[in-house]
Amino acid sequence: MVIIDLALLLGVLTPVVSMATGALAVTAFFDGGHGRWPQELLILLLAVSLLLVGPGAFSLDALMYGRRRLVPHRHDD
Structure with a gap:
């Protein structure tokens, strides 16, 4: 678990680690979990949100693979 925590902290292989x-x-x-279900549920929700959002701008993933920028597309009707 410590290796997973360090990988998340540094931003290495963020989708796999999340x-x-x-x-x-x-x-x-x-x-x-003997009464620890709210904590486990919170960890699960944070892992899913990190999986969907991806690594941050200052992560090692961004340094190794480049930063991904999302540009919204305008629909001119």
């Missing part, structure tokens, strides 16, 4: 974090959170959630 899927692993989500899988661990689901496992802990259904394993009977």
Whole structure:
């Protein structure tokens, strides 16, 4: 778990690591976390949001693969 935390902190392989974090959170959630289900649910939601948003501008992923910019497309009707 420490390696996953460090990878998320540094922004290395963010989609893969966030899927692993989500899988661990689901496992802990259904394993009977002994009253810790809100924490596991929060970790799961954060992992899913990080998976959808992607790495940040100052992550190692952005340095290695370039920063992805989303440009909205205008529809002129």
